[in-house]
Amino acid sequence: xxxxxxxxxxxxxxxxxxxxxSDRLFVTQSAVSLRxxxxxxxxxxxxxxxxxxxxxxxxAGREFRSFAVTILRNWEQARQRVSAADEVRASLAIGAxxxxxxxxxxxxxxxxxEAAPDLxxxxxxxxxxxxxxMILSGNVQVILSYAPLARAGLRTESLLEExxxxxxxxxxxxxxxxxxxxxxxxxxxxxxxxxEEALAELHDPALVxxxxxxxxxxxxxxxxxAYLPARYVKRYVDKGRLHLVADAPVWAxxxxxxxxxxxxxxxxxxxxxxxxxxxxRAEEDTADLLDTL
Numbered sequence: 001x002x003x004x005x006x007x008x009x010x011x012x013x014x015x016x017x018x019x020x021x022s023d024r025l026f027v028t029q030s031a032v033s034l035r036x037x038x039x040x041x042x043x044x045x046x047x048x049x050x051x052x053x054x055x056x057x058x059x060a061g062r063e064f065r066s067f068a069v070t071i072l073r074n075w076e077q078a079r080q081r082v083s084a085a086d087e088v089r090a091s092l093a094i095g096a097x098x099x100x101x102x103x104x105x106x107x108x109x110x111x112x113x114e115a116a117p118d119l120x121x122x123x124x125x126x127x128x129x130x131x132x133x134m135i136l137s138g139n140v141q142v143i144l145s146y147a148p149l150a151r152a153g154l155r156t157e158s159l160l161e162e163x164x165x166x167x168x169x170x171x172x173x174x175x176x177x178x179x180x181x182x183x184x185x186x187x188x189x190x191x192x193x194x195x196e197e198a199l200a201e202l203h204d205p206a207l208v209x210x211x212x213x214x215x216x217x218x219x220x221x222x223x224x225x226a227y228l229p230a231r232y233v234k235r236y237v238d239k240g241r242l243h244l245v246a247d248a249p250v251w252a253x254x255x256x257x258x259x260x261x262x263x264x265x266x267x268x269x270x271x272x273x274x275x276x277x278x279x280x281r282a283e284e285d286t287a288d289l290l291d292t293l
Contacts, residue, residue, distance in 0.1 A: 008025060008035040008039075016056065047061035094141070095131045095140040098212050136153075155260075158256060162254070164228065165229075166248035167236070169220060175247050176201070183219060184205040185227050199249075234286075
C-alpha cells in the first residue's frame with residue numbers, strides 16, 4: 001500500500017472534498033480521485049459516499065481512518081530513527097512564517113544552541129500552506145504560524161498575541177495627518193476587516209504590501225506609516241528611528257506553535273523550555289512599548 005494513497009485518503013476525509021484535498025496536496029483533483037479509487041480497490045470496500053455536496057466517510061472509511069493515521073505515524077517514526085541511526089547528533093527542523101523569524105525565531109535558535117550545543121538545527125520559511133505540508137510530511141518537527149492547524153498527529157498550542165501597532169518614521173503623527181503617507185500592510189482577512197471598521201479615514205491607501213515585517217525596512221527610509229508587530233519595532237522606537245502613531249488603535253493577532261506528536265520527548269522538552277523563554281522576552285518587549293501609548 002503506497003503512502004501517498006493514505007495521505008490522500010486522510011486529506012479527503014479531513015476536508016470533505018476532493019477539490020480541497022487536491023489543493024492541500026498540490027496535485028490535480030483527478031489524481032486524488034484516482035488514488036482513492038486505487039485504495040478502495042486494494043481494501044475491497046468503498047471508503048467515501050459521493051454527493052453533490054461533497055464526500056463523507058462510509059462505515060469502512062471510518063474504520064480505516066484510525067489505521068491510516070497510525071500507518072503514517074509509524075512510517076515517520078521509522079524514517080526518523082533509521083535516518084538517525086548513523087548520525088551522532090540529534091536534530092531539530094523548525095518552520096515559520098517570515099514575520100515570526102526576526103526578533104523571535106532567531107532568538108529561539110540562539111537559545112536552543114545555548115541549551116543544546118550538540119543539537120543540529122535547520123530553519124525553514126514558508127506561508128501557512130507550505131508550513132502545513134512541511135510538518136505533515138515530517139520535513140520539520142515544529143512550525144510557528146499565524147494560522148492554527150488541526151490535523152491528526154499534530155498538537156497546536158497558543159504561542160503569543162502579536163500586538164500590531166502603527167508606527168511612522170516622523171514624530172507627532174496622528175491619523176488625520178496620514179493622507180498620502182500610509183502603507184497598508186496586509187496581515188490577512190481578519191486584520192483587513194478590523195482596518196475597514198476602525199480606520200475608515202485610511203480605507204483607500206495608495207500603497208499596499210503583503211510583506212509582513214519586511215515592510216519595516218521600506219518605511220524606515222520613506223515617509224510612510226504602517227502597522228507592524230510591537231516586539232519587532234521596539235528597537236527602532238527605542239533608537240528614535242520610528243515613532244508610535246498615538247491615536248491609532250492596537251490590533252492583536254494570535255500566533256501558534258504546532259508540534260508533531262511523534263517528536264522525541266527529551267527534544268520536545270528542551271525546545272518547549274527555550275521557546276517559553278523567548279515568548280516571555282517578546283511579551284516583555286511588547287508590554288514596554290505599549291506602556292508608552
